Amino acid sequence: MIGMTDFGFKIHKDQLLDQDRPNVAYKEMIEKVPSLSLCISCGSCTATCNSSEMTGMGFRKLHLYLKTGLYVNLKRGLKYCQYCGKCWLVCPRGVNTRKAIVEMKRIFEIYKT
Amino acid sequence: MKRTEADCIIIGAGPAGLKAGTILQSLGYKIFILEKEYQPGGKLLLWNTLFPHDESAMEILNPLLKDQKKNIMTSVQIETITKSPEEFTVADQNQTIYTSPALFISTGFKPFNAGRKEEYGYGIYDNVITSVELEDKLKNNNITMTNGKVPGKVAMIHCVGSRDIKVGNEYCSSVCCITGIKQAMELGKRIPGIQVSCLYMDLRLNGRFYEDNYKMAQMSHKIQFIRGRLSETNEDVDGSLVIRYEDTLAGKPAKMIVDMIVLLVGMQLDKSVSRICPLINEQTGTDGFFGTGKIDFSSNPQKDGLFFAGACTGPKNITESMNEASRVAFEVHHFLKNSLISEIHDRHDRFRLQNS
Ligand SMILES: Cc1cc2nc3c(=O)[nH]c(=O)nc-3n(C[C@H](O)[C@H](O)[C@H](O)COP(=O)(O)OP(=O)(O)OC[C@H]3O[C@@H](n4cnc5c(N)ncnc54)[C@H](O)[C@@H]3O)c2cc1C
Ligand code: SF4
Ligand code: SF4
Ligand code: SF4
Numbered sequence: 486m487i488g489m490t491d492f493g494f495k496i497h498k499d500q501l502l503d504q505d506r507p508n509v510a511y512k513e514m515i516e517k518v519p520s521l522s523l524c525i526s527c528g529s530c531t532a533t534c535n536s537s538e539m540t541g542m543g544f545r546k547l548h549l550y551l552k553t554g555l556y557v558n559l560k561r562g563l564k565y566c567q568y569c570g571k572c573w574l575v576c577p578r579g580v581n582t583r584k585a586i587v588e589m590k591r592i593f594e595i596y597k598t
Numbered sequence: 599m600k601r602t603e604a605d606c607i608i609i610g611a612g613p614a615g616l617k618a619g620t621i622l623q624s625l626g627y628k629i630f631i632l633e634k635e636y637q638p639g640g641k642l643l644l645w646n647t648l649f650p651h652d653e654s655a656m657e658i659l660n661p662l663l664k665d666q667k668k669n670i671m672t673s674v675q676i677e678t679i680t681k682s683p684e685e686f687t688v689a690d691q692n693q694t695i696y697t698s699p700a701l702f703i704s705t706g707f708k709p710f711n712a713g714r715k716e717e718y719g720y721g722i723y724d725n726v727i728t729s730v731e732l733e734d735k736l737k738n739n740n741i742t743m744t745n746g747k748v749p750g751k752v753a754m755i756h757c758v759g760s761r762d763i764k765v766g767n768e769y770c771s772s773v774c775c776i777t778g779i780k781q782a783m784e785l786g787k788r789i790p791g792i793q794v795s796c797l798y799m800d801l802r803l804n805g806r807f808y809e810d811n812y813k814m815a816q817m818s819h820k821i822q823f824i825r826g827r828l829s830e831t832n833e834d835v836d837g838s839l840v841i842r843y844e845d846t847l848a849g850k851p852a853k854m855i856v857d858m859i860v861l862l863v864g865m866q867l868d869k870s871v872s873r874i875c876p877l878i879n880e881q882t883g884t885d886g887f888f889g890t891g892k893i894d895f896s897s898n899p900q901k902d903g904l905f906f907a908g909a910c911t912g913p914k915n916i917t918e919s920m921n922e923a924s925r926v927a928f929e930v931h932h933f934l935k936n937s938l939i940s941e942i943h944d945r946h947d948r949f950r951l952q953n954s
Contacts, residue, residue: 527799528844532829537851543844575717575829577799579763 508554510592518585523578524548530572530582536565544572544582551589560593599693604628606700606930607688609871611670612640613916614908614923615704616662619669621927627934630696631666632674632688634870638663640706646736648916649780650807658916679875686903699937700903700930703878703888704923707865707909710759710767718755718861719831723839725749726831726859728758729774732781741788745837748789749857753841754778755828756798760864769885771864772913775802778862779815786819795822795854797843805915826852831859865913877904887912903937905930 515521524545531543542562550559563586572582606622608615611633622629637643642662645655663670675691679701686701709730712720719726724744727735735741743749756778760771775798782794801823803812815821826843834840838855845852867886872879881888881904888906907926908919 525799526846527827528825528846529827529829531844531846531851532826532842534851537844541850543851545844545846546849575764577757577762577764577827 502553502555504553506554508552510556510589511551511554513592514551514585514588517588518581520579520581521548521585524580525578527577529575529577530580533571533575535567535569535571540565544580544586547586547589548580556593559589560595563590563593563595599695601695601697602630604630604696604698605934606630606702607632607686607696607698608702608704609676609688610640610704610706610908610910611635611638611672612704612706612908612919613642613658613662614706614910614919615640615702616666617920617923618702618704618907618927618930619666620662621924622930623666623669625931627931629669630698631670632676632690632696633670633672634674634676636673638670638672642916644730644737645733647780647784649776650805650811652780676871676874679871679878681877681902700905700933702905702907702926702930703871703910704906704908705868705871705910706919707913708868710765710771710863710866712758712861712863714765715758715762715861717830718758718828719833719839719859720861723831723833723859725837725839725857726861729754729777729781729860729862732860736781736784736788739788741785743837743858747857749792750789751793751856752782752785752795752858752860753828753839753854753856754782754794754796754860754862756796756801756862757827758861758863759866761799767864767866767886769913770802772802772804773915774862774864776805776808776811776915778860779803779808779811779821781860782821783811783815783819786815786821793822794819795824795856797824797826797828797841799825799827805917824852865909867910881906883912885912901933903933905933 526545528545531537531545534543537543542565547562566586570583605627606629608619608631611631615631619629619631639659642655642659648655676688677691678689680687685697685699688696712728759765760767778796785792785794803809824845825847826845829842832840838857839859840853840855842853872882883890889911891912905926907923
């Protein structure tokens with residue numbers, strides 16, 4: 486008999502985002518940086534970001550990774566930020582992006598002192 | 599000094615003011631429509647064809663002007679607007695005085711000044727134009743760049759001066775998404791092989807038949823819709839324009855080289871009347887447009903005789919502007935009828951007093 490594993494199931498981890506899992510980091514972040522709730526994922530921040538061209542990263546994705554609980558990607562992305570603040574300058578919704586980055590670095594303990 | 603009396607003075611001869619004028623005149627009222635430009639019509643004078651039915655703006659304007667010419671005063675610079683308990687008094691640059699118990703404001707909108715979004719390159723690079731300027735090019739059938747050539751690749755930028763806290767306009771201007779589609783299709787019709795891309799944050803195509811226009815743009819004209827917001831424009835040595843944005847659906851920062859950029863500018867209130875009249879200025883809402891935008895339940899809504907309609911009460915298309923103007927014209931009718939009745943009652947009372 487052919488089992489599900491023959492089709493490749495069970496071999497890979499499923500790709501579903503589990504939206505039922507509590508997202509503690511996101512909850513903490515929107516309390517610390519309330520303007521984060523206003524992000525509409527327009528991508529202006531990424532388009533203007535110094536490090537996005539080389540890394541494909543940008544604030545829009547950092548926020549998305551945080552919101553969807555993709556913390557591994559988030560931690561990797563956070564490393565590239567140079568705190569230039571250009572993302573804040575262009576954001577049409579007034580998201581306090583630099584503060585958000587600092588707080589995310591604190592939460593994930595990659596804040597260099 | 600000339601003094602003229604009327605039942606209602608309408609300020610602004612755009613589609614809203616003209617529609618209200620037609621209705622009030624048909625109900626037998628004496629009206630004046632005061633227009634600051636030398637021609638009546640408002641933005642209908644500037645647009646080529648209209649969404650969503652591709653009608654010519656002039657064909658919409660002409661019936662609105664019919665039977666109204668004698669009521670319209672053009673090149674009127676209003677200098678003061680004052681109110682006594684009975685009436686409004688409006689004075690213009692020639693000291694002509696207009697008085698009426700009801701004042702109807704239909705002063706419309708001003709397009710956002712695109713130069714304020716400096717990073718977009720308007721006023722810096724020649725081939726960055728606004729949607730207002732594109733309408734003019736379409737009207738004159740002269741869609742060329744500054745070097746005289748026809749553009750092969752065009753980017754339409756959505757939400758310029760709308761939904762942007764950095765310029766102080768947080769509202770959506772509601773017609774620029776569909777205007778972009780209208781203009782993109784028009785370019786597609788006139789310039790064979792042209793590639794037009796619309797860069798949007800959200801596509802807001804919430805009007806009747808707008809979705810049909812959207813599909814037609816995709817199917818018949820191969821317009822590309824890219825979900826991303828322009829971050830900056832630069833000019834290449836050959837005069838072409840390099841734009842940067844993030845393709846947020848692909849999740850990658852992106853650049854595109856185009857010949858021409860069209861900025862879909864949003865709407866702002868024309869402040870020319872609120873600046874000179876505190877009574878009108880008081881009626882400015884938190885978003886910068888007149889009125890509250892709330893449902894009015896009272897049976898006698900505007901006891902003070904001041905009425906607003908059209909794009910001055912918030913971004914609207916022409917149908918919506920004219921529909922609001924019709925509704926408010928009937929409120930004016932109601933108001934004038936009531937004041938006439940109370941005047942008759944007053945006279946009657948005075949008469950009885952004198953004779954008792
Ligand atoms: C680029 C662009 C394209 C558009 N295309 C379409 C389209 O295809 N279809 C559609 O349905 N809608 C379209 N619209 C929207 C449309 O222009 C508005 O819905 C419409 O103009 C609103 O009518 P209005 O009478 O309220 O205001 P307006 O058309 O702005 O008219 C107001 C009038 O008042 C006058 N005025 C202002 N202040 C004073 C003063 N102090 N004294 C005397 N007169 C004064 C002005 O000069 C003007 O004539 C478009 C908008 C834009 C920006
Ligand atoms: S610019 Fe602002 S609204 Fe747009 S994606 Fe970035 S943070 Fe979100
Ligand atoms: S502050 Fe960081 S994320 Fe924002 S633009 Fe600069 S490098 Fe990019
Ligand atoms: S109608 Fe479209 S382009 Fe205009 S402000 Fe709203 S979302 Fe932006």
